[in-house]
Amino acid sequence: MKVCITSQGSDLEAQVDPRFGRCQYFIIVDTDTNATDVLENSNKDGMGGVGVQSGQLMAEKQVKVVLTGNVGPNAFQTLQAGDIEVITGVSGKIKEVIEKYKKGEFKATQGPSVDSHFGTS
Amino acid sequence: MLISVASGKGGTGKTTVSTSLAFSLNGDVQFLDCDVEEPNAHIFIKPDIEKTEAVSIFVPEVDQSKCTFCGKCQQVCSYNAIAVLPPGDNSKGNTLVFPVLCHGCGACSYLCPQECIKEVERDVGILEEGKKGNIEFVHGRLNVGEAMAPPVIRAVKKRIDIKKTVIIDAPPGTSCPVITSIQGSDFCLLVTEPTPFGLNDLILAVEVLRKMKIPFGVVVNRSDLGNDETDKYCERESIPVLMKIPFKREIARAYSGGVSIVEAFPVYRKEFRGLFDMIKKLA
Numbered sequence: 001m002k003v004c005i006t007s008q009g010s011d012l013e014a015q016v017d018p019r020f021g022r023c024q025y026f027i028i029v030d031t032d033t034n035a036t037d038v039l040e041n042s043n044k045d046g047m048g049g050v051g052v053q054s055g056q057l058m059a060e061k062q063v064k065v066v067l068t069g070n071v072g073p074n075a076f077q078t079l080q081a082g083d084i085e086v087i088t089g090v091s092g093k094i095k096e097v098i099e100k101y102k103k104g105e106f107k108a109t110q111g112p113s114v115d116s117h118f119g120t121s
Numbered sequence: 122m123l124i125s126v127a128s129g130k131g132g133t134g135k136t137t138v139s140t141s142l143a144f145s146l147n148g149d150v151q152f153l154d155c156d157v158e159e160p161n162a163h164i165f166i167k168p169d170i171e172k173t174e175a176v177s178i179f180v181p182e183v184d185q186s187k188c189t190f191c192g193k194c195q196q197v198c199s200y201n202a203i204a205v206l207p208p209g210d211n212s213k214g215n216t217l218v219f220p221v222l223c224h225g226c227g228a229c230s231y232l233c234p235q236e237c238i239k240e241v242e243r244d245v246g247i248l249e250e251g252k253k254g255n256i257e258f259v260h261g262r263l264n265v266g267e268a269m270a271p272p273v274i275r276a277v278k279k280r281i282d283i284k285k286t287v288i289i290d291a292p293p294g295t296s297c298p299v300i301t302s303i304q305g306s307d308f309c310l311l312v313t314e315p316t317p318f319g320l321n322d323l324i325l326a327v328e329v330l331r332k333m334k335i336p337f338g339v340v341v342n343r344s345d346l347g348n349d350e351t352d353k354y355c356e357r358e359s360i361p362v363l364m365k366i367p368f369k370r371e372i373a374r375a376y377s378g379g380v381s382i383v384e385a386f387p388v389y390r391k392e393f394r395g396l397f398d399m400i401k402k403l404a
Contacts, residue, residue, distance in 0.1 A: 049201025049222045056195065059206045074219055078204045083212035 004028045004058055005090070005097055006068040010038050012095040018069025021051035022119030027094055028061055031102060037061075050119070051075030058084055067097055067106065072119070076112040088113040123287045124400060125306040125335075129322030131293030133312045134342035134366070137376060139290040140165040141383045143256050145393035149285040154260035155302035156292040157246060157273040164379045168251035168258035176248055176261065176276040178225035178269075179240035183216045187237035190214035194229035194238060203229055221268060246273035250280065257285065270298040278302075286397075295322075295329045303330075308404040309337040310363070310396075315347035320354060327360065336404055338363040340396070361403065364396050 006023035007014045017023035022044040028037040039061075043053045051071075055078025058066055065085040079086050088109045090097055100106065126139040140162055143152045154162040181194070181203070192205040194216070202222035208214035220243060230238035246263040259280045261273040270292070278301075281287055291302040303309055309330055313323040323339070330337045339355055344365035355362050366372075366382075375385035383390045 046201070049219065052201040052204050052217075052219055052222070056201075056204045056206075059204075074222075077219075078206070078217060081204065081215040081217050082206035083209055 001031050001065070002028055002061065002063045003031060003065040003067060003098075003101060004061070004063040005094055006066075007038075007094050009094075010040070012036070012093070012098070014094050016067070016069060016091050016094065016097060018091070019119035020066065020068045020071045021054040021075050022046075023054075023068065026054075026057070026061075028063060029098055031098075044119075049074065051116075052078050055079045055082065055084075058082065065101075067101060070114045070118055071109070071112050072114055072116050073112040074116065122308075122401070122404065123281070123283065123289065123306045124308050124310065124404075125289040125291050125303040126310045126312060127291040127299055127303055127326060127330075128293055128312045129295060129324075129326035130313065130319050133293075133314045133319060134340070135293070135312045136162050136165065136290055137342065137366075137372075137382055138310060138312050138340055139288050140381050141389060141393050142397060143288050144381055144383045145390045146286055146397060148255065149257070149282075150255055151257045151259070151280075151282055151285040151287045152290070153277050153281065153287065154258075154290045155274045155277055155298070156290060157261035157263045157270050157277065158292060158298070160260045160262060162290050163249075163258065163260060165381045166253050166256060166258050167379070168253040168256070170249045170251040172248075172250040174248050175244050176246045176273045177242040177244045178223075178272045179227060180220045180223045180225060180243045181218050181229050181238045182241045183218060184237040184239070185214075185216060187235050188214065188216050189235055190216065191234060193232055193234060197228045197232055199226070199228075200224050224269065225272065245269065246276075248273070248276050248280075257282070271301040274298060274301045278305075295325050300329070300333070303335060304333065306335050308400050309335050310340055310400070311337055312340045312342055313351060314343050315341055315349070315351040317348075317350070319347070320351045323351065324354070327358065338400070338403060340364045340366070342366045343368040361399075363399050364392065 006017040007025040026039040051074035059082035190207045195205040204217045206215040261277040338361040345367040
């Protein structure tokens with residue numbers, strides 16, 4: 001099963017990115033095979049609807065769970081429509097997050113954790 | 122003739138200049154307040170409003186029962202206003218529309234192979250029209266909570282009667298609402314103040330006008346305050362400074378009471394008529 005963790009860097013030693021839509025990288029891990037796919041986020045400087053765009057990307061990549069710091073209302077709605085589980089409040093090193101997830105230490109989030117435009121500074 | 126009044130920096134005196142110009146001209150004048158997010162010209166023009174109508178844009182509504190989740194609508198949308206989530210193992214497919222992101226371009230409904238997208242009207246603001254003496258007045262008001270001003274601005278500009286002298290009061294800044302307001306002008310007056318912030322934003326506005334190839338000139342408001350950097354800049358760039366209005370507490374007092382500068386100080390009527398003559402020569 002594929003899970004995606006938003007990341008500030010392109011490897012497993014990097015820290016989780018607290019943003020979803022405008023994160024630096026999406027790191028997709030297949031929990032069955034441990035295969036890893038690192039995607040640089042080309043949406044992050046987009047003009048608008050970035051949460052929708054990134055949510056759509058997760059569906060296209062057949063991700064089933066998203067682990068991140070925060071998710072805004074449009075992104076949450078898109079992920080929910082794609083039946084993708086959302087886990088917010090995640091931080092730390094990517095490889096540690098993967099281990100924690102495999103041990104079942106995370107709980108799904110029921111709604112967006114921040115308002116729109118959180119990821120723009 | 123179409124004259125727009127813009128600035129760059131807000132609060133420099135666009136409405137002072139545009140309304141004074143309107144009041145100083147004889148003949149048929151049309152005043153369009155295109156600052157639909159915070160219209161204020163009506164405070165000075167005080168028109169009798171005769172007509173009100175809603176302004177709406179078209180947003181898509183998807184018939185999920187006919188949708189095949191092909192994703193064409195999502196691919197064509199430049200604004201990410203549609204998300205298509207194809208059916209999965211446990212979920213049926215879903216096509217989501219985000220109306221607030223939608224710019225109403227109509228591409229999605231036009232290109233849907235199943236023809237299952239219809240366009241539904243969504244109210245975004247209102248248009249009000251009226252008269253004051255020889256001035257025909259039009260303004261728009263964007264509904265609170267709406268993010269896009271251009272559809273309402275375009276509705277206001279649809280009322281343009283080019284046989285008259287048309288004055289457009291533009292919003293502050295240099296982004297979409299301003300571009301939409303000043304597009305098609307024969308001449309643009311840039312109102313500025315001789316301060317560092319005023320100059321910074323004037324330079325940005327000049328860049329826009331040059332790109333749009335609209336002839337322009339500068340009016341310096343509160344001209345005896347601040348510094349001379351604005352004068353030096355206009356000279357360096359060969360930008361005509363068409364008028365200077367020195368600071369007068371009485372002008373500010375009149376303005377804050379909704380009284381136009383040309384009513385409080387009738388001598389300014391001649392100055393604004395002179396400004397109009399200069400604009401006619403430069404346009």
